[in-house]
Amino acid sequence: MNFPSKLIEDAVTEISRLPGIGKKTALRLALHLLKQKEAVTESLSQSITKMRTEIKYCSVCHNISDTEVCGICTSMRRDKSTICVVEEIPDVLAIENTSQYNGLYHVLGGVISPIQGIGPDELKIDSLINRVAKVSSGDKVDEVILALPATMEGDTTSFYITRKLKEYGVKVSTIARGIPIGGELEYTDEVTLGRSILTRVNYSAD
Amino acid sequence: MHLKNLQLNQFKNYQSAKLEFSEEINCMVGINGSGKTNLLDAIHYLCLTKSAVNAQDNQNILHDMDFFTVFGEFEMAKNSLEIRCIVESGKKKQIIQNGKAVEKMSDHVGLLPVVMIAPDDTQLIKDGSEERRRFFDNMLCQLDKSYMDNLVRYQHFLKQRNALLKKFGETGRINKALLEPYDLELIKLSKLIAATRQEFVNAYKPLLLEHYADISGKRETIDIHYDTNCTAEDFERQFYQNQSKDLILRRSTMGIHKDDFVFEIDNYPIKKYGSQGQQKSFLIALKLAQFEIFHDKKNTKPILLLDDIFDKLDDLRIEKLMQLVADHRFGQLFITDARPERSAGILKGINAQAKFFKVEQGHVSAWDQ
Numbered sequence: 001m002n003f004p005s006k007l008i009e010d011a012v013t014e015i016s017r018l019p020g021i022g023k024k025t026a027l028r029l030a031l032h033l034l035k036q037k038e039a040v041t042e043s044l045s046q047s048i049t050k051m052r053t054e055i056k057y058c059s060v061c062h063n064i065s066d067t068e069v070c071g072i073c074t075s076m077r078r079d080k081s082t083i084c085v086v087e088e089i090p091d092v093l094a095i096e097n098t099s100q101y102n103g104l105y106h107v108l109g110g111v112i113s114p115i116q117g118i119g120p121d122e123l124k125i126d127s128l129i130n131r132v133a134k135v136s137s138g139d140k141v142d143e144v145i146l147a148l149p150a151t152m153e154g155d156t157t158s159f160y161i162t163r164k165l166k167e168y169g170v171k172v173s174t175i176a177r178g179i180p181i182g183g184e185l186e187y188t189d190e191v192t193l194g195r196s197i198l199t200r201v202n203y204s205a206d
Numbered sequence: 207m208h209l210k211n212l213q214l215n216q217f218k219n220y221q222s223a224k225l226e227f228s229e230e231i232n233c234m235v236g237i238n239g240s241g242k243t244n245l246l247d248a249i250h251y252l253c254l255t256k257s258a259v260n261a262q263d264n265q266n267i268l269h270d271m272d273f274f275t276v277f278g279e280f281e282m283a284k285n286s287l288e289i290r291c292i293v294e295s296g297k298k299k300q301i302i303q304n305g306k307a308v309e310k311m312s313d314h315v316g317l318l319p320v321v322m323i324a325p326d327d328t329q330l331i332k333d334g335s336e337e338r339r340r341f342f343d344n345m346l347c348q349l350d351k352s353y354m355d356n357l358v359r360y361q362h363f364l365k366q367r368n369a370l371l372k373k374f375g376e377t378g379r380i381n382k383a384l385l386e387p388y389d390l391e392l393i394k395l396s397k398l399i400a401a402t403r404q405e406f407v408n409a410y411k412p413l414l415l416e417h418y419a420d421i422s423g424k425r426e427t428i429d430i431h432y433d434t435n436c437t438a439e440d441f442e443r444q445f446y447q448n449q450s451k452d453l454i455l456r457r458s459t460m461g462i463h464k465d466d467f468v469f470e471i472d473n474y475p476i477k478k479y480g481s482q483g484q485q486k487s488f489l490i491a492l493k494l495a496q497f498e499i500f501h502d503k504k505n506t507k508p509i510l511l512l513d514d515i516f517d518k519l520d521d522l523r524i525e526k527l528m529q530l531v532a533d534h535r536f537g538q539l540f541i542t543d544a545r546p547e548r549s550a551g552i553l554k555g556i557n558a559q560a561k562f563f564k565v566e567q568g569h570v571s572a573w574d575q
Contacts (some may be wrong), residue, residue: 111385114369120384152362159387191355 001028020169060131062107062124063092072104079103080139084183085128085161086147087111087154095147103145106131111153125161146174168195207318208505208538209249210286213277216268216318218244219568228561229281231531231553234574235546236565242542245565246322246511248276249540252289253320253509254348255301255311262294264284272296281320283506289318312358316348319500319508323493325486325518331477332485335466342467345496346406349503353402360395360462363388368457375456385449393445396462400436403465407432413498418491421526426472434465486519490527497536507537516543516552524552532556546573 001023003009008030016026033041057063058070061083065071070094072078082103085090090107108123120126132141144165148154162172178196179188188196208229214220234242238276243259244429247266250258257266259339267274272292280287306312319547329337347354367388374380411430418428435444445460452459469476469488476488500508516524530536532555543549547560564573 044226114366114373117369117373119370119373120381152359152366156366156387156391159390160384163386 010077022115061105062109062127063105064089077102081142082145083098083128083131083143084145084147085142087149091147103143108148110159111148111151113153120160123157128161129164129168132165132170141170143171143173146172150177207283207509207510208281209252210279212245212248212252212283214245214248214277215275215277216271216476217248217276218266218268220244220570221306221568222389223266223568223570225563225570226537227540228559229538229540230558231556231560232571233541233549233553233560234563234565235543235549238544240565241568242544242565243513245563245570246513246542249278249323249509249511250320251276251291252278252280253318254344255287255291255299255314258324258511262327263299264295267295269292287318305504312347312351312354312474315354316339316504317349319348319504319506321493321497321500321508322511322513323490323515325489325515328482328485329490330489330492331469331480335464338467338469339463339465341492342403342406345499346402346492348500349406350402353399356398356402360392360399363391363395364458364461364463367392371456371458374453380453389445389449392458392461393442396436396445396460397441397481399462400465401464403434404432404437407467410495410499413495413559414491415493417498418487421494421523422484422487423522423526426484428476428491429470429473431468431470432465433468434462435460436462436465437525483520483523487523490519490523494530510536510539512539512541514542514544516541516545516548528552528556531558534558 001012002011011030011033012023012026015021015029016023019028021029033044054066056065056068057197058065058068058073060069060073063070063072067074072195079102083105084095084101085104085106086095087108087110089107092107093099095105106124106128108125108128110118110122110123112118112123128144132144144161146158146161148158158174165172176199178192178199179185185193207228211227212225214223216222223245234245236242247257247259249454250256250264257263260266262481273292275290275292277288278291282288288302288304290300292300299311301311301314303314304325340490343357347357367385370384370388377443407430414430415428416532431567435441438444440459448460471480471484471488480488497510512527515527531539541549546564550562562573564571
């Protein structure tokens with residue numbers, strides 16, 4: 001693509017680094033910003049810079065936070081005896097949106113995959129073990145819920161964490177996998193369907 | 207099942223080409239390098255989503271172009287099936303069945319059985335065990351979906367375990383707890399895969415022996431056996447015993463990726479003791495047994511691709527093979543030959559509808575002998 005201005009070209013290059021954005025979309029966005037009042041772009045770039053420099057990660061669960069310890073971890077209304085382990089930050093949001101969970105979280109920051117050079121040291125696994133091991137603080141952890149992706153790497157990570165937690169006598173559970181609500185059996189993939197049959201549950205009308 | 211027609215765009219040395227086939231015999235003639243085998247390979251793509259020759263999809267695109275498409279219409283027992291395969295460099299390969307994109311390539315494999323005989327291709331006998339595992343895995347994947355799923359999972363876990371062993375070696379820090387999930391999966395999957403392989407070889411062996419005797423004229427006895435540690439009673443123990451060796455070598459030394467299928471002639475390995483002719487007969491018998499097992503399991507005769515057999519086989523073997531054609535043991539047949547008169551002569555004696563195509567530098571035309 002040939003640009004009439006080096007300034008535009010630089011902006012397009014930077015914007016197109018964002019996920020899901022190609023050169024053409026980047027150009028459209030850049031030209032859109034040019035048409036806005038200067039204050040609008042000022043505010044945009046400031047908020048980005050501010051976000052980048054001032055954001056914190058919760059020292060307990062590693063979720064995004066404005067404070068040293070996040071709102072969920074400090075909340076008096078949350079059940080501190082349960083920890084839900086997730087891969088990434090958006091997973092916390094997804095579970096929060098269900099309004100079905102009132103415990104705490106632990107964000108690993110990935111799953112174990114030696115091919116990509118990701119081992120337990122690159123993830124927040126030790127920090128999870130420490131949270132469970134720390135009984136003295138009064139908040140005893142009774143259950144760890146593993147809510148990791150249903151992939152081979154997710155399963156490997158779940159297995160590893162379960163083994164590491166074994167000596168602390170904590171209950172370890174994993175989220176159920178099966179047919180989506182409103183889903184048709186005939187359109188469900190065989191592996192999921194097969195697994196739902198194997199791990200069927202007693203019927204309950206609730 | 208048969209292929210009614212084929213359309214190529216920017217595939218290998220073809221800018222574009224369109225062919226209408228006979229239900230029985232189709233013969234591609236033309237000088238070496240004109241693109242006869244490429245036509246067989248296009249059919250291979252439609253059936254198995256990949257080339258029989260070059261595993262790099264990108265390298266099968268016409269030079270200086272950025273995509274190819276292969277299209278074909280198959281007449282099945284009850285309906286017809288249009289298959290389009292699109293390879294565009296830098297993008298994911300697409301298989302489209304009756305206008306609908308197939309999500310997983312593995313869902314397509316096995317739908318359209320095909321067997322290719324290329325007698326010059328004796329790697330299967332001469333090369334290492336990898337070639338033979340690939341041959342049997344290809345067959346089993348076309349016949350058994352759960353085998354394919356298990357194999358894909360196995361290969362993935364093996365890659366992860368090897369990456370881990372390598373990292374342990376490089377950093378000098380070993381975390382045995384981290385090996386455990388991979389060990390358990392590899393042991394479990396090895397047992398499943400080995401049991402299926404053993405069962406398959408048991409069913410395949412009598413067919414192989416019969417076809418070899420037929421093709422070679424019954425002069426020598428051959429044998430095949432499946433060589434594995436994974437069916438042993440104490441496989442699990444062996445696997446763990448080898449762990450320290452794995453850590454030193456930085457790769458996994460136990461499991462179904464170490465298996466072999468041993469081919470023997472008069473109780474000696476055919477690789478070392480078989481003559482060229484015996485090796486070719488063996489290769490053809492392997493493929494004919496494959497044809498038969500597919501026919502049996504799929505309830506349809508696979509498409510048979512015969513690459514350059516008249517040039518590479520002696521008269522006796524050609525005669526035996528053509529006897530099978532004349533007996534209508536096969537379904538639809540595709541043959542390539544560099545010498546038009548020769549195939550015309552051989553096929554004239556056979557009571558079947560034969561169609562000839564003349565191939566010249568990426569152009570195909572009907573050839574009327």
